[in-house]
Amino acid sequence: SQTIHQWPATLVQPVGSPLSLECTVEGTSNPNLYWYRQAAGRGLQLLFYSVGIGQISSEVPQNLSASRPQDRQFILSSKKLLLSDSGFYLCAWMRGSYNSPLHFGNGTRLTVT
Amino acid sequence: GENVEQHPSTLSVQEGDSAVIKCTYSDSASNYFPWYKQELGKGPQLIIDIRSNVGEKKDQRIAVTLNKTAKHFSLHITETQPEDSAVYFCAASRGNYQLIWGAGTKLIIKP
Numbered sequence: 001s002q003t004i005h006q007w008p009a010t011l012v013q014p015v016g017s018p019l020s021l022e023c024t025v026e027g028t029s030n031p032n033l034y035w036y037r038q039a040a041g042r043g044l045q046l047l048f049y050s051v052g053i054g055q056i057s058s059e060v061p062q063n064l065s066a067s068r069p070q071d072r073q074f075i076l077s078s079k080k081l082l083l084s085d086s087g088f089y090l091c092a093w094m095r096g097s098y099n100s101p102l103h104f105g106n107g108t109r110l111t112v113t
Numbered sequence: 114g115e116n117v118e119q120h121p122s123t124l125s126v127q128e129g130d131s132a133v134i135k136c137t138y139s140d141s142a143s144n145y146f147p148w149y150k151q152e153l154g155k156g157p158q159l160i161i162d163i164r165s166n167v168g169e170k171k172d173q174r175i176a177v178t179l180n181k182t183a184k185h186f187s188l189h190i191t192e193t194q195p196e197d198s199a200v201y202f203c204a205a206s207r208g209n210y211q212l213i214w215g216a217g218t219k220l221i222i223k224p
Contacts, residue, residue, distance in 0.1 A: 006156075032210050043216045044157070044202065051210065090156050099145035099164060099208050104156030 002027035006091045006105030013112055019064075019078040021108050023091030026072065031093040033074040034102070035066055038088040050074060051096065086112045115140040117205050119215025127223050132193055134218045136203035137185040143205040146186045147212070148177060151200045160201075161188070190220075198222045 006023045013019060025031050035047040046059045048066035056066050063082060067075045074091055091105040116139040126132045136146075144165035149157035163170045163177045163186065170177050176189040186205075190197055200219050204212040 044214045046211070049211065092156075094210060096210075099206060101147060101159045101162060102204075102212060103159070104149075107154075107156050109154075
């Protein structure tokens, strides 16, 4: 069966510090990978998605970036965090086939202080 | 652009009663409609989905109905239980690997 791992679960970082969140998927190959952000009590905002290694599409201009160095690894990064980067970050994957379900990890709660 | 509207934003029902959450989509090419349940501090989990060639789908106490003409779909939960309390999200897709999300409904089950 397929599983998705996302870490860390919680993170407190000062403004201006760098960020690296990692997500890996097991049990499938060539998945589509996604990073979402969720502000407290709000909906799901798509940040990045990737349909293959090295292929990243950005949905929202911001100081975040994403990379996919391996088929089942997706990394979200920032060089300098802003207060507004606080939120709940969710990684998700989908089979690369027509109308497949999206599967989420358990998220990282990021607080920028 | 493509849009999914979800109502209500908050729904409070008595335990044992039914709950209905409605979503309306704008893109007539949408053909896949999943529903997700998000418990506090966790990622959303798929609970049921429906494709445009089907009008209704049921899974125990949960059902989804789709009206393609009116471009809306609904989640029905019968015999609600305390563990049904969560935030529910609808979404729509035209099959291009991207989902358009509703804003979410907070469902509260009163004992």
